[in-house]
Amino acid sequence: MKNDAEKNKLTNKFIQQIALAVKLRDSKLPTILESANKNNIPKKAIENAIKKGQGLLNSGGAGNINIYEGMGPGGVAMIIETQTNNKNRTVALVRSQFNKANLSLLSMGSSMHYFDKVGEVTFCVSKEDGESDLEQPPAPEILDEDAVFERILDIDGITDLQRQPPGEEGDDDELAVYSALTEPSLTNKIALEIRDRGFELHSTSIEYKPKRDTRVPLSDPETQQAFSKFVQGLEDIEDVTKVYTNELIAQPSSQDQG
Numbered sequence: 589m590k591n592d593a594e595k596n597k598l599t600n601k602f603i604q605q606i607a608l609a610v611k612l613r614d615s616k617l618p619t620i621l622e623s624a625n626k627n628n629i630p631k632k633a634i635e636n637a638i639k640k641g642q643g644l645l646n647s648g649g650a651g652n653i654n655i656y657e658g659m660g661p662g663g664v665a666m667i668i669e670t671q672t673n674n675k676n677r678t679v680a681l682v683r684s685q686f687n688k689a690n691l692s693l694l695s696m697g698s699s700m701h702y703f704d705k706v707g708e709v710t711f712c713v714s715k716e717d718g719e720s721d722l723e724q725p726p727a728p729e730i731l732d733e734d735a736v737f738e739r740i741l742d743i744d745g746i747t748d749l750q751r752q753p754p755g756e757e758g759d760d761d762e763l764a765v766y767s768a769l770t771e772p773s774l775t776n777k778i779a780l781e782i783r784d785r786g787f788e789l790h791s792t793s794i795e796y797k798p799k800r801d802t803r804v805p806l807s808d809p810e811t812q813q814a815f816s817k818f819v820q821g822l823e824d825i826e827d828v829t830k831v832y833t834n835e836l837i838a839q840p841s842s843q844d845q846g
Contacts, residue, residue, distance in 0.1 A: 602629045603637040608789050610641025612776050643671075653829075656682050657699035658691060661814040662806045665702040665834045667796045672827040682828070685821045689814070702834045703796040707775030709768045710752070710790040711782050736766060743781050745774040765790060769797070798834035805836040 602624045609617040624634055654675055656668040672678040683693050713736060733751055740749055748769040766787075770778045772794050779792045806812045815835065822831050 598627060599629055599633055602627070603633055603640070604790070606634060606637035607641040608779075608792065610638050611792065612779055614780065614783075654678065655696070657694045657696060658686055659694065659699065660691065660818050660833065661689060662804060662808075662811040662835075664804045664806070664815060665699040665798075665802070667699055667703060667832040668822055668828060669796075669830045669832070670825075670827045671829050674827075678825070678827040681825045682822065685818070685825070688821070689818050691818075700796075702802045703798055703832060705772055706747070706795055706797055707770045707772045707778065707792070708795045709770070709775060709779045709782055709792050711766055711768070711779075711787040712790050713764045713766070713787060733764070736764075739785060740766070740768060740782065740787075743768075743778060743785075745770045745778055747771070796832040798832070803834050803836035 602620070605620050606617070606624065608614070609620050614620075621634065652672065652675065654670050654672065656670065656679065658666050658668070660666045668682055670678050670682070679693075686693055736751075737749055740746065746768050750767050752765045752767055768778060768782065775792050775794065779789055783789050806815055819831055819833065822828055
């Protein structure tokens with residue numbers, strides 16, 4: 589069982605690396621593929637990783653990315669990102685979800701000004717030095733958060749750098765995961781520079797981050813429940829790839845904790 593778990597972990601690691609290399613048009617792709625073959629990564633897994641990097645595994649085809657905007661329960665601004673080859677079907681499903689909650693889709697730009705469109709690169713610092721089977725630059729022998737920041741923040745174009753809270757995607761007992769923000773057009777360039785400094789890339793994406801001064805708190809439990817149900821309904825739509833909101837999650841008071 590342990591060997592199976594280790595094999596799955598290694599396979600997933602190669603899938604991630606191959607997909608990113610394809611997406612970034614990284615010149616190191618042939619080296620990564622050669623290393624994957626040497627490590628007996630299944631051919632089907634490699635083929636799917638390449639398709640993933642090309643954007644060909646979503647809803648059976650590449651499709652087009654479409655953005656919809658609206659206001660959810662409690663006046664929370666929302667951006668719904670979809671990828672589909674049938675725009676009419678997708679917008680009908682999204683609109684139906686709003687109609688069920690007695691809400692309406694809004695025109696383009698109605699919610700967008702509550703968000704900043706940014707490029708995001710997440711990367712890891714392995715705590716297991718020397719155990720990576722991928723042929724990449726050696727990981728810097730630093731685990732201290734301040735040292736990571738010092739190594740990365742001088743890269744021209746990075747506007748913000750944070751360590752992701754434990755428990756978020758990619759953050760576990762073995763990896764410290766960081767998020768670097770930049771202009772969308774610089775995302776791939778920043779990712780390659782981070783990689784060239786010895787860090788292991790985790791993902792690259794274009795995100796909509798809510799502006800701090802526009803976040804909406806939902807302190808009423810009934811509204812919170814309605815909002816969570818509404819977002820879940822949107823996320824259950826097959827063509828919806830991500831739902832962005834400017835919800836500010838209320839922290840429990842000391843009286844609630846007591």
